[in-house]
Amino acid sequence: MTSKKAKTVKTVGCGNNTIAKMILILSNKWDLSADFIVRELRQQGYPFLRLNTEELVSGSATVTLPHLRILVSKREKIYDLTKEVRVVWNRRPGKPYDDVPIESRPSIATQRFVNDQWYSWLEALQLLPDVVWINHPQANNAMENKIRQLWLASNIGFQIPKTLVSNDPDKVRTHLKKSGGKIIAKALYSPLIEEKKKDFFIFTNEIDNIATSDDDQIKLSPCIFQESMTPKVDYRITVIGETIIPVKIESENQSNGDLDWRTQKEGLKFTYCNLPKEIEGFCRRLVKDNGLLFGAIDLVECKGKFVFLEINPNGEWGWLQKPNGIPIAETLCKLMITCDTKLEK
């Protein structure tokens, strides 16, 4: 753990307020993972500003040029982000209508317009001088692409499942045949479907047949078809800077054969574990070489080998922290403070 010894912070005048250098948290107010960080930073007496960006509409947010200044208000205070921020935790920025009941929101077109304006405004934060991002939005977005992830992981040395990403039914059928008559299918991009009255989600599924009547549906959008990795043991590896936090995911009910452990609500055990040094090194490299400081990697152990499935560059971790005591918030805070302190020197 980082020493709780108070850090000497430089203070700068800002409007009528005097504020210290700080860590900027970009999130939304219902993000409980951010609460873990807030609590930790407060316990350490470290200055931070939590911006729940869905609430920017009720305050003031200004960029001035040519002398760049980025100013935001929160609770009657004005913060000059250009001068006061050295570390940005790009967590879960909220959108303007997130907290507005669906029936009270304007048209989709209006929502999109407003969202886009705010998105562009927030992009300007990338101009903040001498700032460390966890993670930088561009690096983060690039790594969200599942094809890219698999390619990069394979280049580093990870074993990956034999993968086909296609909308070609014949190629999928050939892949299925070569894979022993069983493959998994999963979404290439967000598996969330937001309908007007209800949302839907698509987990990973196993398929053993592609009928000709499926062809038009397959052609409609490409998806990921991979050799099935079963039987398997799942691992979630959280990489924070140079620190690796590997967790083994075990089911009390091994017989149910769930492909996607996330669908199993009960009977899961998450235990801190050790990985082979080579695999740890691959995890570190995948994050570091691609400009990230944080990444949540999903691996499986299948037939004695560790196989990379995917990386969530801004993956969720609160579910590991609270009930299982995995010290992710503490490690993340330590990284933020270390980055901040380095920049101060």
Place this chain on the structure above:
Amino acid sequence: MNKPFLFRFVKPCLSPGRAQTKSDYFYDEETDLVRWLGAADHPPAIEIEEENGPQTKKHDLEKGEDSKDRRMWQ
């Protein structure tokens, strides 16, 4: 028009919005923490045993709940 192939596997989520904000929680502007109204001292949601605080969509489906749902903003 056909639906995409993967739509045959869809599972409905419980909550329609990004956040299912429970009425027994509130965001405390002073401390920047979500707090629970169920106790007199309004403890932070992250400190309540057996309470997970307000949950986001998919929470009825998914153990490793991810509030991201989309990329950072889109």
